[in-house]
Amino acid sequence: MADTKHPAAMAPGHAAAPPAKRPKVLSHKGFRISTQSLAILKADPIEDMTQKLGIAVPEMIFGDNYLTIEHEKSGWGINFNAFDALDRVDKTGQSMLQVAYSREWQQSREKTHDGIKEVVKPFDWSYTTDYKGTVNPAGPQFEETDKQIPIELLKRPDPIIFFDEVDLYEDELADNGIALLSCKIRVMPGRLLLLARFFMRLDNVLIRLRDTRVYVDFETQEVIREYQAKESEYEKVRQVGPC
Numbered sequence: 001m002a003d004t005k006h007p008a009a010m011a012p013g014h015a016a017a018p019p020a021k022r023p024k025v026l027s028h029k030g031f032r033i034s035t036q037s038l039a040i041l042k043a044d045p046i047e048d049m050t051q052k053l054g055i056a057v058p059e060m061i062f063g064d065n066y067l068t069i070e071h072e073k074s075g076w077g078i079n080f081n082a083f084d085a086l087d088r089v090d091k092t093g094q095s096m097l098q099v100a101y102s103r104e105w106q107q108s109r110e111k112t113h114d115g116i117k118e119v120v121k122p123f124d125w126s127y128t129t130d131y132k133g134t135v136n137p138a139g140p141q142f143e144e145t146d147k148q149i150p151i152e153l154l155k156r157p158d159p160i161i162f163f164d165e166v167d168l169y170e171d172e173l174a175d176n177g178i179a180l181l182s183c184k185i186r187v188m189p190g191r192l193l194l195l196a197r198f199f200m201r202l203d204n205v206l207i208r209l210r211d212t213r214v215y216v217d218f219e220t221q222e223v224i225r226e227y228q229a230k231e232s233e234y235e236k237v238r239q240v241g242p243c
Helices: 043-053 082-086 100-108 234-240
Strands: 024-028 031-036 066-071 077-081 111-113 116-118 162-171 177-187 191-202 206-217 222-233
Touching: 024 162, 031 162, 031 177, 043 082, 066 162, 066 177, 066 191, 077 082, 077 162, 082 162, 206 234, 222 234
Parallel strands: none
Antiparallel strands: 024 031, 031 066, 066 077, 111 116, 162 177, 177 191, 191 206, 206 222
């Protein structure tokens, strides 16, 4: 692996529960691609995730969503999920954006129980993550290389045999912007490309991107992963085009 860096009868008056939404799965050329997109978590799972992470979770947390690529013969695999991505958020507050909005955001996350205020511990409230996916520790690991993803091959008009988009989390940053982590994957007969993108817009302050791309060549069985981090002042980006 290369690196540039998973009908019963109903009683009257009772409606049948909607069927569970099943994951989308594609097996192709020895690889298995799985995606799941469900509703945002409910209160109890959110509380459990908050306790395990040690930080308040985003407003919309899709904790049951995932995107996984696996190579069945070698045991290699990479999975993208919300918990592991949020576990990469700075929990010390050292990288927290020091702007007026930070206090407004923290106030929005304070909880009151019987008159006792529970204050959120300092952490990066923009939910910026450098998450590159969770690699199966039992399979082959990525190695450093100068080899890059072959963009020209991806530009070819090959048929797309599988496509999906999965949201992992989203937060409106106290109505002052947006932080969003999502994954897209498209599979062609000879190759696939996955893009996991963290996008943050803090109005009138900053635009930030953190991109992880995973490329698989089905013929050579080669996997390349690239990670890029970019950011710029909000006004500079706005002058180029709409934010």
